[in-house]
Amino acid sequence: MKYSLKIFSIFGIPVELHISFLLLMLVIYLVALFNLIPGVDLVVAVLITLLFITVVLHELTHSYVAKRYGVEIERIVLLPIGGVSAMKELPRDPRQELRIALAGPLTNLVIAAVLYPLFLLLGNTLSPSLSFLLYNFILLNLLLGAFNLLPAFPMDGGRVLRAYLAERMNFIRATEMAASIGKQLAIVMAIIGIFFNPFLIFIAIFVYLGADQESKMVLINTLLEGINVRDIMTGEVKTVKPSDTVDMVMKTMFQHKHMGYPVYQNGDLLGIITFHDLSRIPEEERGQPVENYMTRELLVTRPEEDVATILEKMNSHNVGRLPVMEEEKLVGIISKTDIMKALEMRKKLADK
Ligand SMILES: [Zn+2]
Structure with missing residues (x-):
């Protein structure tokens, strides 16, 4: 406490x-x-x-x-x-x-x-x-x-x-x-x-x-209870390259409406870049590659981890999404929004 x-x-x-x-x-x-x-x-x-x-x-x-x-x-x-x-x-x-x-x-x-x-x-x-x-x-x-x-x-x-x-x-x-x-x-x-x-x-x-x-x-x-990361994660992850510019990634964000993307190259997860990171970059720097702005210290999860634990982890580290890794490979991404949706659905079922 x-x-x-x-x-x-x-x-x-x-x-x-x-x-x-x-x-x-x-x-x-x-x-x-x-x-x-x-x-x-x-x-x-x-x-x-x-x-x-x-x-x-x-x-x-x-x-x-x-x-x-x-x-x-x-x-x-x-x-x-x-x-x-x-x-x-x-x-x-x-x-x-x-x-x-x-x-x-x-x-x-x-x-x-x-x-x-x-x-x-x-x-x-x-x-x-x-x-x-x-x-x-x-x-x-x-x-x-x-x-x-x-x-x-x-x-x-x-x-x-x-x-x-x-x-x-x-x-x-x-x-x-x-x-x-x-x-x-x-x-x-x-x-x-x-x-x-x-x-x-x-x-x-x-x-x-x-x-x-x-x-x-x-x-x-x-x-x-009983929900694993695998059950609710987004499996096909849209990633960006470290050399992509801030402008390019912002465009992708607006098109696909995801607020964060893993930065990925040659099978390696290098970092994560979120809308929050990008929104603080001054206009004249938007031609720069995102690798200059991404978060490199990565908090990741595994498909079999239970979602209640993950939510606690996200809250205590104040992050909105976690890449899901299995055998060193990126297999998905899970966001707080995914967890909230699962919560809502379970609640609707419980209220019946
Ligand atoms: Zn007592």
Whole structure:
């Protein structure tokens, strides 16, 4: 995840701290040490550290249940409002996802349920600081458990809701419906926040964006499942020669309406030239050969690679098309537009 630092590993799972979590902790300790806000002292700072440990426990129970179902956990990321366990793949069976999602919030509720009788029994014998710590620790666990059960992505409740829906309809529909319920909930939260507590607006924005992002990611991965580069690439590739002038290649682009061409000579792929490259060339240079302007560092793909991976590769390198190579020979080209078309078609089929 962007902006996170790895702090340690447990069961072979890296635990990462999101920078916002780190900043929040830092601010709290600074406030406590220098007495910047009356009431926020070291006891509060310790409480927040305990909370951090609880969040790790919460995530670890998710991971533990997931591992029992054979789902690998890539990493655990801790955010100020909770943690995220990034699974390498989603569990196939909705009942498994439901249990994995429930395990975390249940941990918090169990901690609260176990400690509360203890607090009732010992409350009077403890020092004021310890009593304050215990009481608030119980309260925070209760809040964490309840908050994570909100039926909205990226909270666990969102996953529980999707798993519940997925037993009754297909996975894509279930994701879309769970995401839209989550977004509506976020809007309601924001409205309540305007009147009662501005902090709710902040959470609502987070919930809204999370629901949006999660549903898009799941949708794309699910829709593209099983599609290989070979299935949707353009097989007969129109190529240009390195000695072709900028003017010539631009003409070809306008005629054939492709936005990029491999630069090819004597069976060798030398580079790729796109409309974007050409559009930046000043008019007086348009008699020059395209080899002066092409991209030489080539990112390529193979026919058997799966399209979801390719799309990620294109997005992270910010390229719109990849040449497809097989045994050192150019056998096709695949563009983001090809992938988007495949997505649309799969979506139409799924909606039927
Ligand atoms: Zn959780």
